[in-house]
Amino acid sequence: MRSVRQSTEGARTIKGTSFYQHFLFSQRIERFHFSVVHSARTYFPFKGERGPINIFSRRGVCTCKVFIVAGESSGDAIGSRLMASLRCLSPQPLVFAGVGGPLMEKEGFQSQFPIEDISVMGLVELIPHSLRLWRRLRETITAAIAFKPDLVITVDSKGFSFRVHRGITEAYAAKGCCRPLAVHYVAPSFWAWKGGEDKLKGLSKIVDHVLCILPFEDAVCRASGLGATFVGHPVLEEASVxxxxxxxxxxxxxxxxxxxxxxxxxxxxxxxxxxxxxxxxxxxxxxxxxxxxxxxxxxxxxxxxxxxxxxxxxxxxxxxxxxxxxxxxxxxxxxxxxxxxxxxxxxxxxxxxxxxxxxxxxxxxxxxxxxxxxxxxxxxxxxxxxxxxxxxxxxxxxxxxxxxxxxxxxxxxxxxxxxxxxxxxxxxxxxxxxxxxxxxxxxxxxxxLTPPVIEMPRCSAVASHSPETSALLRKPSIVAASCILRLLDQRTVKLACRAEA
The missing domain is CATH 3.40.50.2000 (Glycogen Phosphorylase B;)
Known part of the structure; x- marks a missing residue:
């Protein structure tokens, strides 16, 4: 890993090159670093008092800012495991902000308000809480914009979550800026309702990718023009006990x-x-x-x-x-x-x-x-x-x-x-x-409900066919985190290429 560190330091001190040449070179180094860290962290999960330790961390790497929203207890559990897996796999330090419950707060962020304020379900049941929900929605959107995230993740709670994504999209559009990557974890149950598939077509304007927890959802999402990946059901991780x-x-x-x-x-x-x-x-x-x-x-x-x-x-x-x-x-x-x-x-x-x-x-x-x-x-x-x-x-x-x-x-x-x-x-x-x-x-x-094994990095020296490896790479939170980091990497390269062009 010494050569990687030296190369990255060199990329920051090259003179006579354009900013975008410097940026693209740094990204190539970063992607290589990601594959190495992905392998090492997955199979050698060293832990400290505050969670997994990045044994390849280095000074000078930009942090990735993640705004994450979960609206109920089940989403809090899903979000906390996703945060831990993102930290474990990411080559960059992560900073979290948003809305969540006690489990997510244990992973290192302070919720904007108690999760119980938006944990409401139904039609008639929503009416007594509508003013509070609207106020919390505006607070969430304002906090997200002020945070200037690289990534926005919402977990379940489709009514609140999609309004958050819409508000962020409209705010960035008003400024003429490109909005952060938008991911929704737990696809809405469109398949359960008459005409539900038609509602998916408008989501691609506010959400870049959906992480599906049921095996038949991703194909329907993609048919409607919405990026989607089946990552497995989160309960599989709980049931492992x-x-x-x-x-x-x-x-x-x-x-x-x-x-x-x-x-x-x-x-x-x-x-x-x-x-x-x-x-x-x-x-x-x-x-x-x-x-x-x-x-x-x-x-x-x-x-x-x-x-x-x-x-x-x-x-x-x-x-x-x-x-x-x-x-x-x-x-x-x-x-x-x-x-x-x-x-x-x-x-x-x-x-x-x-x-x-x-x-x-x-x-x-x-x-x-x-x-x-x-x-x-x-x-x-x-x-x-x-x-x-x-x-x-x-x-x-x-x-x-x-x-x-x-x-x-x-x-x-x-x-x-x-x-x-x-x-x-x-x-x-x-x-x-x-x-x-x-x-x-x-x-x-x-x-x-079990997802397929995620693809191993080419540089990994660990056999992907071992039972331990297979079980780890089928963990829904690991699959979801890997998918999100891949999307971030693709988006970064795409924006850099567009800027250089």
Whole structure:
């Protein structure tokens, strides 16, 4: 690496050359440096107190400024892993700013405002919060423009995210400047709605590239003129905490010593029946779903001996506080796991006989953890009416959508009652054949959500066919970060060539 350092220093001191010749030469050196660092950081992830250490860092390299926005708890988790992977792979120091939750803040930036201020979903549900959302939107756009980023990344929350991209695009256009690279992580569910594909065509004006988490999304995006890459589903990284040494999921209740340790740690008897309940990550979901779940659990207690509930909560104090208030009246003992980490959540899965989940990411998490589960969802009556009129889907849970089969029972909208939930949940907890039928699909779902192995740098001396390498290069956050850095590199070269021409 000494020659690379010398070459780069030389590039900064060449006299008699134009700025753009100097710039292009520096970029060629930087791209070579990127491939070396990409390989070394991927396979030798040295870590310090503040994260991975760049063993090839050098003084004089310009920082890359990244403005990143996540609007809810799941986006906070996705964003934090992406930030860590970008730091790990980038040849340049990165500076982050934007909007996110506690997990993203741990990766080294301060959110412009609490993530709960924009964590709202629905149609009618948005109305009481519209003024606050509009104010936060303007604050986000203003902060992004003042930050002068090289890259803008939004994570999920399509309504807020695309308005941020539009505002930034319009602001730069008004100044006659080229806007920063715009990337959206987690494609909008256009495939779920009638006429959804038509809405994609306008996105290419405000977003350069979409990172898709489902295997069928990237082709549809590209057909609409929008750059897209399938990077794998982020839940695959979370689910890795319950895999065995050979990478296969653990099956059956008490899937590992994790379940036994979890019960011992919290004083749960071995003979008791534990049910994991996940009411959602948004406050509005918790307030709507927990009363229904409470009725269902109280009914279930009549036929299930020594029933207990484990309830992981998201990284949001307001949601956790509301959960604790609502479960205080339940007749069944409830173990609340405040601000639960991925490990806490999957440990509770390992100790549970079944899971009851508000439809969303939690259903996929439980399924990949090999826990028999039931999905449920209620919304405002007008929102439910709109969904019924506009949706193209037969199912709402991702495993069911991917397999086009009702693998996971769903209690939705008007059918989401305590009695209906219990009618699905009780047989699933008692009937081994029903459990087996559901769990047999886990590996197929996992394979569908796994991205292809990213291409190895040519200079890498590590064999790309080794199991460790293959697993690492299939990590969704690594694939996403690699794609983003490649896009940045291509954009830099393109702008330099355009300027020289």
């Amino acid at each position: 319950v895999t065995t040494a050979d990478g296969k999921p653990q099956n059956g209740p008490f899937r590992s010593s994790r379940g036994v340790t979890f019960r011992q740690h919290y004083g749960l008897e071995t003979g008791s029946t534990l049910l994991s309940v996940l009411p959602g990550s948004r406050l509005q979901e918790v307030q709507r779903m927990l009363p229904i779940f409470g009725e269902a659990v109280n009914l279930l207690q009549k036929s299930v001996a020594d029933l207990k509930v484990a309830m992981p909560t998201p990284q949001c104090r307001l949601v956790t506080r509301r959960v604790e208030e609502l479960v205080a009246t339940w007749r069944v003992p409830v173990l609340v796991l405040p601000a639960a980490s991925d490990t806490d959540k999957y440990n509770s899965f390992s100790a549970s006989s079944a899971a009851l989940c508000t439809s969303g990411t939690a259903v996929l998490q439980a399924h990949l953890a090999c826990v028999p589960c039931v999905a449920a969802y209620r919304a405002h009556p007008l929102t439910e009416y709109f969904i019924r009129r506009r949706t193209k889907l037969k199912y709402i849970s991702l495993p069911n959508i991917l397999l086009d089969s009702a693998v996971i029972p769903e209690a939705l909208f008007g059918s989401c009652t305590a009695g209906q939930i219990v009618s699905y949940l009780r047989p699933l907890m008692e009937n081994k054949e029903l459990q087996k039928k559901q769990l047999l699909t886990v590996e197929k779902v996992k394979n569908l």
